[in-house]
Amino acid sequence: MKILVIHGPNLNMLGRRDVSLYGKETLEQINRELQRRAKELGAELTIFQSNSEGALIDFVQTHTSGADGIIINPAALTHYGYSLRDALEDAKLPVIEVHLSNIYAREEWRTRSVIAPVARGQISGLGKQSYLLALTALTQKEGNRKK
Ligand code: DQA
Numbered sequence: 001m002k003i004l005v006i007h008g009p010n011l012n013m014l015g016r017r018d019v020s021l022y023g024k025e026t027l028e029q030i031n032r033e034l035q036r037r038a039k040e041l042g043a044e045l046t047i048f049q050s051n052s053e054g055a056l057i058d059f060v061q062t063h064t065s066g067a068d069g070i071i072i073n074p075a076a077l078t079h080y081g082y083s084l085r086d087a088l089e090d091a092k093l094p095v096i097e098v099h100l101s102n103i104y105a106r107e108e109w110r111t112r113s114v115i116a117p118v119a120r121g122q123i124s125g126l127g128k129q130s131y132l133l134a135l136t137a138l139t140q141k142e143g144n145r146k147k
Pocket of ligand 1: 074077
């Protein structure tokens with residue numbers, strides 16, 4: 001099973017961003033743990049981060065074929081990234097949207113996700129566990145359906 005893991009804008013700054021919201025771990029540390037868990041689950045990950053919506057869309061378009069699912073933390077694009085939303089819909093793969101912080105317990109504008117309607121599910125507020133649980137879900141039948 002091949003899974004794309006996509007990190008949106010500013011997530012390259014993890015470990016230096018507000019640690020009370022996003023935790024102390026760097027993106028590299030989270031990615032290492034994801035790779036370790038993927039090995040246990042027999043999954044192969046392709047991981048990508050960009051601060052640009054266009055680069056994220058290019059990645060989705062060029063890696064969809066041959067992939068079985070997508071884990072994405074769209075970061076702030078969650079709330080207004082319509083082009084990214086359309087690219088994810090066009091990918092026709094099960095998508096799990098993840099967030100480190102609980103987007104429903106913060107500013108009002110963060111409570112709306114334009115990505116959620118094209119996702120199989122969303123995991124928000126569990127720190128790096130949000131990613132790890134998404135990985136577990138995608139490798140099981142229940143989480144692997146497109147909708
Ligand atoms: C985030 C939540 C977003 O609102 C924010 O813009 C981020 C990170 C999270 O993982 O909690 O950059 O997606």
